[in-house]
Amino acid sequence: MSEIEVSPEELDIQKAFVQKAEKLFKSFRKYNPNKVLLEQIISKPHNFTIFEFYGSNILHDMADYFQAGITQQSETDSQNFMIFVKKLYMMLTDRQKHKFQAKFIVVWQKFKVDYSSFFEKVSKDFHKILTHNFDILMETEEEVQDSVLQEIRWAILLSPAATFVKMLLRAARAPHIIPSVLKICRMVSELYGQKLKMWHSQFEVDTPEPLLCAVFRRLIFEGRASFKTTEEWENVDLISIAFLEHELIDHENCTTFPPLMKSADLLDVILCQLCSPNRTPTKSIDIISRICNRILEPENLESPDLRFATSIRDQPVDGLFLTPTIIHKLLKLGEEFYGKSQNITENLYHSLKSIGFKMREKEVVFDEETYELILESDLQQAPWWLEYAMLTWFGPALGVRKRRLPTEIFQALSEDSDRDEEFEEIHTEEEIENSNSPAEVYFFKLFQLALVDVSAAAELFHRGCTLPRLHDVDLTELLERVMWEEDVKKLPVNPDERHKFGCLVADILRTVEHKGPRKFNDALIDALLSGSNSAEEETVVPASAVFPIETIKALEQPLPIVYKWPEHEYARNMMGMSLPLVKGRGFLQYTVGWLPFRRPINTVIGAPIRVKRVENPSKEQIDKLHAEYVQKLTKLFEDHKQKYGVAKETQILIK
Structure with a gap:
């Protein structure tokens, strides 16, 4: 940073x-x-x-005399000292x-005792001033004044954990306000290298830890309440x-701020909360497991490089x-x-899969006592599909070669697939007797996995x-029956989430139809996964893109000379219309160009509208459906517009 230029006066x-x-x-x-x-x-x-040279003297005095200043004989004098500093x-x-x-953090924020409450007391109207600045922060949609950010910065310096949690x-x-919060966080970067002490409840750790770990733990705790x-x-x-996330600060040299937290530190907090x-509420487990x-x-480039314990006895x-x-x-x-x-279950199982992948990469193997304990206590009574998945993910670490499969x-399996060498049979023949067909049971089991x-x-x-005669059945109807009718109570998936089977269903249909006489039809998959309970129904889903700011701006009053540019004349003659003049961002963040601005576009999906299939609909039927769709779409926009920063008076116009 260059010196500030000042006059002799x-x-x-x-x-x-x-x-x-x-x-x-x-x-x-x-x-x-001295009053x-x-x-x-x-x-x-x-x-x-203050000029840099004088500022150096001032900051040393601030640090050296701080203890004397906050321990004056009267509370008023101590408060006046804090105002002065x-x-x-x-x-x-x-x-x-x-x-x-x-200097301040080394002296005052490394004690085992948290002095924050004392600093709050000797800072006159600490909470009142902080609340006022937070209110300004929340009310301001555009860039917040630097004076407000500096006030919050000072509060964080005195009471890091409590101020961060409130923010x-x-x-x-x-x-x-998240961008402003990140900006404030960067202003007090010296705090993040220290393990600080703060008060915890009985459900939290009782040892010093990195500041943002303590803050995030407290955020979840307070959020639940x-x-x-x-x-x-x-x-x-x-x-x-x-x-x-890394934050880009120099676009020409691609210089970035490092992330505020290490992913390993946040993972430790998250796993503690899961356990x-x-x-x-259940939503808290949903979000924690997602993180x-x-x-x-x-695929996460910031995923931590874990050092795995290989024994249940590791401390x-x-x-x-x-x-x-x-x-x-997690199991x-x-x-x-x-x-x-x-x-939640998907997040947990995907987390286990990722752990298994990382262990396989590092060729980590559990000791005999540990893998026997996992196999006997965690997997022996588990459903076949969970055991199969776990042995797929952790097979080498658990020393297991064969995975078990139900009879169906x-x-x-094809005998050419080394079936007996890789798999072991679980006898469940009684389930076939109560089912319509072996194919139906087979696909139900496959969907379980x-x-x-x-x-x-x-x-x-x-x-x-x-499976015999698989090409002779209507495979689409069979899959639909397995997913929607007979087994809807057995498979714990909400109907709106069945699209997660999409890739597998498409793969099955393509593979089977490719070998059979019929052609594969993508529309059958769409109908199968759309949520219809019958082949005679379809669904129409209203959706609205809600965003408060234009992604590209039109020049309302361009200079008259622009219309005389040769390029503009040529384009107008070729296309028969005058092109709008717009501006956006360039390839670099702070330049002007034609790329859309980086603005959030939030798409809100409404509930599906179920429609009976009609071969030749009348105009009245179409108009009725259109009116219902417009009504649902308008309500969807009105219900969500203020959540995403759209002004209350803004109306949606549908033509």
């Missing part, structure tokens, strides 16, 4: 001010503050930034603020994404991923929510299906 003013400040510091050091100087400095406005802090350059923060609770209720809507939990997910006995799944995904130490315990907890949680929340699938791992189900299907 301004230097004289600053020099006199700094001399007064140093004299006042010394009076506080003697526990006899006259204090009144002059506090009450008189000083609208200048805060004013000096606001007058420092950003570089000098960071230097002061580094993130606000962000959960008003996600439009105070959040009223599912949107607030969805915004917690947005906050977690923002905390783990806690608190299961309410866990996203962090562990192999918890920093940086060690307690694999056996975590596998056990138990999946069992608890199976049939209750497909989102085992007998249907697909609920846990679609890729494993597809791989199993492509081992070769030797």
Whole structure:
């Protein structure tokens, strides 16, 4: 950062001010503050930034005399000292603020005792001022004034955990402030390298930990007690994404800020919350498991490099991923929510799959005691499809070569697929006797596995299906019956979520139809997965894109000379119309061009409208359906527009 250019007169003013400040510091050091100087400095406005040279002296005085200042003989004197120091802090350059923060944190934020509550007490109207600034932050749709951000920055410095938690609770209720929250977080980067102490409840850890870990843990704890809507939990997910992202600060040199949190630290917090006995509300488990799944995904470039525990006897130490315990907890949680929340079970099973993938990459193997314990206590009583998936993911780590299959699938495998070498049969022949056909049972079992791992189900299907006369049945009708009619109560999937089987269903139909006489029809898959309960029904789904700001701007009053440009004349003659003149962003963030601006476009999907199939609909029937669709679409827009920043008076126009 370059020095601020000041005139000789301004230097004289600053020099006199700094001399007064140093004299006042010394009076506080003697526990006899100079009331006259204090009144002059506090009450008189000083609208200048302190020159770097003088600022260096000031910040050292602020750090050196801080303890004396906050321990004055009267609370009023201590409060006046905090007002004095805060004013000096606001007058420092950003570089000098960071230097002061580094000194302050080393001295005051590394104790085992949290002094934040004391700092809040000696800061006059601390909570009132903080609440006021948070209110301004939430009310401002555009860029927030720097003075507001600096006030919050100062509050974080004095009371890091409590201020952060309050700010993130606000962000959960008003996600439009998340960019400003990130900006404030970058201003106090010195806090994140320390393990700080804060008060915890009985369900939380009782040891010093990185600040944002403590904050995120507290955010979840407070959210469970105070959040009223599912949107607030969805915004917690947005906050977690923002905390783990790099931030681009120099577009020419591609310089970035590192993520605010390490993914391994956040994963530790998330796993602790998943393993806690608190299961309410269910939406909290949904979001926490989603964050866990996203962090562990192999495709995630920020996914942590885990050091796996290979024995159930391994003790918890920093940086060690307690694999056996975590596998056990995730399986138990999946069992608890199976049939209750497909989102949660999917997140948990995908997390297990990612852990297995990472262990396979590192060729990690459990010791004999551990893999026997997992096989006997966790998988022995598990459904076949969960056991099969777990052995697919963790087979090498568990020392298992053969995976077990129910009779209906085992007998249907092609003998050319090394069936006996890779698989073992589970005898379940009694289920076939109560079913309409072996094919129906086969596909039901396959869909059971697909609920846990679609890729494993597809791989199993492509081992070769030797069911007799499979080409002679209406496969689409068979799959529909399995998914929608006979087994709708057995498969714990909501009808609106059946699209998750889409890839597998398409794969089955393509494979079978390719070998048979009929041609494959994509529309059959669409009808099958659309949610219809009958071949005589279709669905129409209203959807609205809600966004408050134009993604590209038209020039309302372009210069008249523009219309005389040769390029404009040529385009108008060729196309028979005058092209609109618009502006957007360039390839670099702060340039002008024709690319759309980076604006959020939120698409809201409404409930499906069920329609009876009519071969030759009348105009009255079409008009009736159109009117219902317009009515549902308008209501959808009105219900959601204010959530995404669209003005209350804005109306949707449908022509």
